[in-house]
Amino acid sequence: MAKIAYILLCHKDPQAIIQQARRLTVAGDYMSIHFDGRAPDEDYRRIRAELDGTPNITFAAKRIRCGWGEWSLVQATLHALQSAIEAFPRATHFYMLSGDCMAIKTAEYAHAFLDARDVDFIESFDFFDSDWIKTGMKEDRLIYRHYFNERTQKRRFYAAVNLQKKLRLKRAIPPDIQVQIGSQWWCLRRRTVEWILAMVRERRDVLRFFRTTWIPDETFFQTLVRHLVPSDQIESRTLTFLLFSDYGLPVTFYNDHYDLLLSQDYLFARKISPEATDLKARLGRLYAAQDVAFQISNEGRSLYSFLTGRGRIGRRFGMRFWEAEGSLGRERELMIVVCKKWHVAKRLLERIRQATNVPAIDYLFNEEDAALPDLGGIQATLEKRTRHRRALMRMLFEYFETDRLIVCMDPSNLDLMHDFFSDRSLTRMLEVECQFSDNYLIGHARRVGLAGEQTSVATLARLLPTIRNDMVYESDRIRDAEFPRHGRLRETSSPEENATRLAEFLTISPEKAKAIIEPAGLFAD
Template sequence: MAKIAYILLCHKDPEAIVLQAERLTAAGDYISIHFDASAPLADFRAIRDALQDNPNVTFARPRQRCGWGEWSLVQATLQAVRAAVETFPRATHFYMLSGDCMPIKSAEYAHRFLDEHDADFIESVDFFDSDWIKTGMKDDRLIYRHFFNERKNKRLFYASVALQRRLRLKRAIPADLHIQIGSQWWCLRRRTIEWILDFIRQRRDVMRFFRTTWIPDETFFQTLVRHLVPETEIQSRSLTFLMFSDYGMPVTFYNDHYDLLLSQDYLFARKISPEANELKARLGRLYAAHDVEFRVSNEGQSLYKFLTGRGRIGRRFGMRFWESESTLGRKRELMIVVSKKWHVARRLLGQIRQATNLPVIEYLFNEVDTALPDLGGIQSTLEKRTRHRRALIRMLFDYYETDRLIVCMDPGNLDLMQDFASDRSVTRFLEVDCQFSDAYLAGHARRIGLAGEQTAPATLERLLPTIRNDLIYETDRMRDAGFEHHVRLSETATDEDNAAALSDFLSIPGDQALSLAQTERLFAD
């Protein structure tokens, strides 16, 4: 059975550290603590005195003064790892934690999970080819030597890099290493840890290299694990659930995140708010519990993106300068069918195509696999279609040799609708107004990743009003836009009213429009 030695890096809140150590060791596991040497000595003594009689606790020696982005963080980790390896010979796994982490599964679940997965869990992707680094320096982290802390000595940090560039003091990366990058929160098997410790004793050149790289905690273990362990035995993911905001800051979890955290496919989560006492107490009890069944739906990332993105309405892609004055053509009519229920719009378009023989394009700005002719590559990606929308529609008019074209759009594409409505051509809108049952909304949440098949009904029930309000908000924005040629086809309207809307939209006789309005099961889910 798996026995975990937790590697805990911390620098504050001694009471919380003691509670965390007692909680983790009560389940039969171990913990090796490195408490930052820059923190008050009294805090360290309080932790040591409270835990000195616990045989499953050890401390890293000597303690390091740690700084963000410095080698000292890796050195502190290695000190704690060495202490754990020597003190706990029965430990089978070594799991990196911070003082802000809390378990989101029971110890029983964690042990069973590690028993069933004989692998090292560490996020590690190619340093140079991946887009893991979003902003700031990239290659310069490695090819120049970094002696100053960017946060503490910003001027010296950048002056040093500038001087090395000017003097062309680039250095070589150790030839046999393929540099990787990823999260510092890993879980490694004992054999892997022993291989790493042996490797660094033999390879002083590698240690010299990483000591002067920038933010080595994101590259050191990630690179060495890939260098030493067969790829088939590595899972490039962390077992610690964490999210980042648009500003690159870690998302903090509070008392009302309990159900969300439990449903994620991870063993721990960070960062838990220091004030979230109720959450910490519940998670502490959970770790010691037995026979708990977890419904893993793993929708946390997409749900956070959805909820934080609401209200940030703007243009996703700006037009190129050569498109700003382009037009589809004064004599042309672009007819846009707008529906959140895509299957309803497709059903209607099929009938319109048969009745009018007009060219019809489905959700070309929403689905990459929408059937489109070859237009020289402009149709190849959603980004290209959106960025060059007027050129794309103009080419479709030319391809079909027509002055009337029907396309489908999602209500969320308001920026596209407004752009086409401002064109010199005639733009008509047919809004398909559908009813949304709770069952449909639940299915919609699963389709777009806001919920999973195992999402708890109570969690889904709390989410549905937000989704419903979001759909209503999209519709209201479209109606508030005040488009000149805007008619509505409604699930609750009579066939005669819907026929009038279709007749106006398509410019067809009333009897033909009535036949379309009476399409069998037009609004059925």
Template structure:
């Protein structure tokens, strides 16, 4: 009978990971865990302590910091795979999971399903001929080298890309490799996994190529499996049920999706909401139920498409989700940098991006030109962003696949701060108070139309105290709200104090926070 070694990549919610590991290994299967090195150390220690006596659980020998679209995700998978191969010699199949996945069939059903056909399950389609990539880059992912993360180091990412284009620094794809693409959620036989590990030891050229491709978790395993395994032994599908909205966001499943999930022709589903506690409880009990039977109708995607299309043609039967303005999510952490000098906050965010993997977005509610992903139009104007602020933030959390997000907000946007601080999510504020010289205030008056090149000096002299008073008033208003988790970082503070505040705000070690605060130009006008 099949014995599954689950390869779990995760970075949050230690209690859910512990429950997931205990549930899946109770049926006699195995699990190898890679917990993101950029996540909280105490969370990893909690997982290790809870599972240390479980012989069916092992951990990747090395933890690395993972970033969306980076080689690090593939490397983390390989570390976990290597640990599983070594630790679990009886494992017949290796199944890729995330912390947001849950079984939607019983263990008995899953084992019989895998025993029924001696094949690998992995989406694997020709990279150039298929239409798997709907929008955005295609050839550019492969023929140029990508050393930086587009989401956390956007400027460097695109600068390196533009320089390579200008200099004609295209590279060749390894001549004997036909690049494939597909979902990163696969289930492979032990023989295939061993072939892959042997291949990567021998083919350093292929490894060098994939290390600098963009989003290699959608191409690396998919290409190697097709290169190593006969076509008749590959089923180009995933065994994990997942759907995407018109906005490119993963559909999240809640308590009322239990019956729908069970009827799909899949073994697992992604993404299960962290708040769907009843659904998780029922699915956990189901996995251990050897008597459970399943009627497969597989209507999930067609049903979702049908209902979505009715909404687009004006025949909705319920409000769009952004019209209900629900919570950001209890497990999420929104960090807001408040600063009147936008250029100072933007410099600070760039330093934070360099030191952490936390996505950071500039003044999205204050600047129309702020770089945002395409979220179906909700991001198009400041008016829409502000009107549907919580929906926008939820979609950004989903887009970046993170539970931690940093945004900049002008101190005059008190209504936004009140709204976000009233949410069930954890909201932290870092108010950056700068010194305002007369020259800066005169420049500010000109930028906002209060003064011009020909404004007499005596008029400016009368105007400056009023502008300075307005800026102080905005800061006083924020303090009067007595928001929780409100930290104030002043330009005049010693570097050590600034580092301590950044460490508390970002929940990072003080030495890394000191790197962020160190540059003298941070507050320069």
């Protein structure tokens, strides 16, 4: 059975460290602690006084003064790993933690999880080809030497980099090393750790290189594991659930996140707020519990993105110069059907196709597989269609040899609506307003990844009002835009009222519109 040696890097709150060490070793696991050399000595003495003599706990042989982004973090980890390897010969896995991490599964679950997968869990993506680094310095992290800390010595840090650039002091990466990058929170098997420590002793050139790279805790272990371990024995993921805000700051979890955290497909979570005393107490009791069943829905990341995105919706694509100059043509008529229930809009378009000769295309800006003709590649991806929307629409008019065209759009496509209504062509809109039952909203949440089959009833109860309000908000934004020639079909309206609106939209006779509307099932889910 798996036996985990936790590698704990910490720098504050000695009482929390003592509690964490006792919690995580109560089920027979181990812990090796490195307490930052910058922290007060009295705090370190307090931790040692409480934990010295505990058979499942050891300490790094040497304390390092650690700084964010520096080699010191890697060196501290290596010291803690070396102590753990020597002290715990029965440890099968080594799991990297910080003082802000807490278990979100039981020890029983964690052991079974690791027993079932004979792999190393570590994010490791190609440094140059991946987009793991979203902003800031990339190649310069490696090809220049970094002797100062960017956070505490910003002027010296950038002065040193700029001087090396001016003097053309680029350095080569060790030729047999393909640099990788990923999260510093990993879980490695014993033999992998032994190989790493052996390579550190043997390959001083690799050690010298990483000592002066910037943020090496995101590249050092990630690179060495890929160098030493076959790819089919590496699962490129972290087992610690963590989120980052749009500003690159770690998201903090609070008392009301307990159910959400337990439903994620991870063993630990980071960061837990120091003020979340109830959450910490519940998670603390969880690790030693027995026979706990976990319903894994794993919607945390998409749920966070959805909820934090409310209220910050802007124009995703600015107008390109060729789009601003291009027009669909004064003589052309573009008719837009807007509906959140895509199946309802598609059903309506199918009836329109059967009753009229007007070409109609389903959600071409929302569905990759929308039925589009070959237009030379401009239709290949959603990004291309959206970016070149006017050019795409002109080509569709020409392909169908028509001056009238119907397309479907989601209510969230407000920027596209603005663009087409600003064109010299005649643009009409028909908004189809549907009723949204709780069951439909639950299905919608699952389809878009906000919930899973195992998402708890309590989580769904909190989520549904937000989704419902979001849909209302999208409709309100369309109304606030005050588009001309904007009509509405309503599920709650009579067939006669809806037929009148459809006749105005399509400029067809009321009788033909009534024939489209009247058959039952238009709004059925």
